[in-house]
Amino acid sequence: MATIRKSKPAPGRPSLPVDQILATALQIIDEEGTEALSMRNLADRLESGTATLYRHFQNRADLITQLIDRMLGEIDFNIENLKTISWQEAYRILAVNFFKVLTKHHRVAPLLAEHLPIGPNAMAQREICISVLLSHGFPPKMAAHAYATLGRFVLGFALQLSSTENLSDQNKKQIEVFFRRLDPKRFPSIAKVAQSLPIPLQDEFDFGLNLILSGLNQLREEKDKRA
Secondary structure (H helix, E strand, C coil): CCCCCCCCCCCCCCCCCHHHHHHHHHHHHHHHCHHHCCHHHHHHHCCCCHHHHCCCCCCHHHHHHHHHHHHHCCCCCCHHHHCCCCHHHHHHHHHHHHHHHHHHCHHHHHHHHHCCCCCHHHHHHHHHHHHHHHHCCCCHHHHHHHHHHHHHHHHHHHHHHHHHCCCCHHHHHHHHHHHHCCCCCCCHHHHHHHHHCCCCHHHHHHHHHHHHHHHHHHHHHHHHHHC
16 A cells, blocks of 8 residues: 655745844835835835744734834943933933934834833833933932933924925925015014024924923922922
8 A cells, every 4th residue: 555645844934033124124114104014015025925024023013013122222322421421411412312313214203102112122221211310319200200201302303304304495495485575564573583494403402402401400409409
């Protein structure tokens, strides 16, 4: 009697490194926006199959969670340097570096508004940021509020980058001309500042950051006086 040989299952596609998958997913969002990121689109870009992706991620939401944390890993955090400078300067550096990364990946910013980052990079950075405030005399509750406020501030400006990316130089010039041609009798106050309008986003960011840091320092000093 002839022996029936069972055919072996066809081998699956080779696994891909998680970092390669996340880097490609981030590239898709940078180039095409968040709507373009699907498991199928990502698999096609990697010249692989969706089954390969599901070895590492439960679903698209899990992919996005890990993608956000990978992006946050690009923020430059020099822990030793932060320990040797004032908390104001430390937070200025942290905020600026965070904004630089979000500027580079500004189409990811809306995802940050929808997902609380709790990955390894996010938690390590959160620990560093809060420890800076606590080590400089901020009460725990004030430190938590200060950290959250500064994070929202940076994210808010990053979200504006997404909404202004299609604003051409010609559009910007038209806005400048509009303000400069206003009737000073009808809009006397605006006319006085027209030469400064519209304010570049980076200038707004720097100005707002200075206000927040100054305000936080004043709150901390008032707290010390009442103690």
